Amino acid sequence: MKSLKIILLFDLSIKIAPEDYSGYWNTPDWKIEKDVKNTLIKLGHEVIPYGIHDDIDPFLKIVKEQKPDLVFNMSEAFLGKRDFEPNLTSLMQLVGVPFTGAGPMSLQLCKDKGLTKVILDYHQVKIPKFVVAKKGRALNSLKNFPFPAFIKPLDLESSEGISQSSFVKNEKEAIARVKFIHSSLGADAIVEEFIDGREVYVSILGNENLKVFPPRELFFKQKAEDEPKFATYKSKWDQAYRKKWGIDTAWANEFPEPMQKKLNDVCKKIYRLLGIQGFGRIDLRIKGDDIYFIEANPNPSIGKKEDYALSANKAGVDYEDLIAKIVSLSLSA
Ligand SMILES: Nc1ncnc2c1ncn2[C@@H]1O[C@H](COP(=O)(O)OP(=O)(O)O)[C@@H](O)[C@H]1O
Ligand SMILES: [Mg+2]
Structure with a gap:
């Protein structure tokens, strides 16, 4: 692929000027941004990192002056508000710069855990x-x-x-x-x-031609059979709590072939119906043979050690291939 000029866009919870970024790249908060930046450079691209907090003008100025081929979009908020995540992609559409991942309609829609279910229910996807x-x-x-x-x-x-x-x-x-x-x-x-079943995460890559990666599953090893199992805020973010209750994501226990096919098909259907572009992760609960949609995550986190990148890697798409593919999908969207 030819060398591209790419703005790496991410959000900041406080204002930091680009000339001060150097002090942050090695902090845990910037780990994923750093992985993506280094991978883009390794792929031969020119990368201009830009962290957005509360001021849209400097971002627009950089786009105007640098005329990037695309924005690698890692932003999830503006002014600290996640509600504004879709608006940033609307703005990029208005100024005519391509960006990676999902567009405003899909980002907005997937935030609404009710409306997504109305649409999917209409199309015969099982929902709670x-x-x-x-x-x-x-x-x-x-x-x-x-x-x-x-x-x-x-x-x-x-x-x-x-x-x-x-x-x-x-x-x-x-x-x-x-x-x-x-x-x-x-x-x-x-x-x-409450869907009392296995919790499974399915990662998908593509715009029209979709690649479904091997599923991950959330396990609760220290919980009794009859206890209700679900991911709480604590179980997501508190390592000690996860350890205590044996809560961990790992490769999903294998599904019999017809079930695996059904899972892949339903996830592709959901991805398309919700207008996801580039890459996305679908969260499901499986009870017997019934696959229930829980929520969809367009632009899921792509840390090297996180579910999305691990699933891609298992299917033979290593981190460099993955970042390269996300870039090329944004240019063909
Ligand atoms: N209908 C449901 N039945 C059982 N568990 C659920 C249901 N909805 C959510 N959960 C549990 O809550 C967790 C978080 O819900 P989710 O809708 O995925 O929100 P988030 O955007 O915070 O990840 C899920 O991972 C799952 O463990
Ligand atoms: Mg979730």
Whole structure:
């Protein structure tokens, strides 16, 4: 591939001027950005890193002056707000610069754990039954809901707002948890049927021609058979807690061939229906032969040791190939 001029765009929780970046590349917070930057350089590209916090003008200025071939988009927020993630891609569309990964429509849609389910349900993808509870309106009753239920913020990520109390056994507990999400997090809530099954993550690469990588699975080795199992905020971010409960992602236990095919097909269908481009990860729960959609993650984190890159690698797409492919997909989109 010919050498390209690439802006590596990421978000910053505080303002840092580009001339001061050198002090940050070796910090844990910038690890993935550094891996991507070094890989792009190794592939022969010219890389201009740019961290965005709250000011759009300098970014637009760099795009105008440098005329990059593309933006490698690692941004997930603007002004510290994840809600604005899609807007940055809208802006790139307006100024006519190609970018890696998903576009604004898909980023916006996938943030909504209710709307995605309405669309997928219409297309016969299995989803948990659910009720959306918007924050302006108290939820007063949940008649005929199939308990136990699982309650989470409608559009937050990384298990924010998910704890042991997200699992509720009856209407009373559900109403209290919804109230907590509304008042403490200021977020809308979704009440979902709790799917008691295996938790599987499927990584996909492509725009039209899709490559489905070997699935990863979340294991809970220290939990009793009959205990409800799910990923909380703590289980995602607290290493000691993960160790204590034996919570870890690893290669999914093998599925019989017809089931593996069904899993690949349903994940491709979801990816297409939600308009994901470039690369994405689908989170599912599997109960018996039923595959339930939980959520879709366009532009998933691509740390070398994380699920996406590990799955790609197992399928023979090493980290360098992966970054190269994400770049070329953005130019053919
Ligand atoms: N309907 C559900 N049934 C069972 N577990 C669920 C359900 N929804 C979410 N979970 C659990 O909560 C975790 C986080 O939910 P998810 O929708 O993936 O949000 P996030 O964007 O925070 O990753 C999942 O990984 C899963 O363990
Ligand atoms: Mg998830």
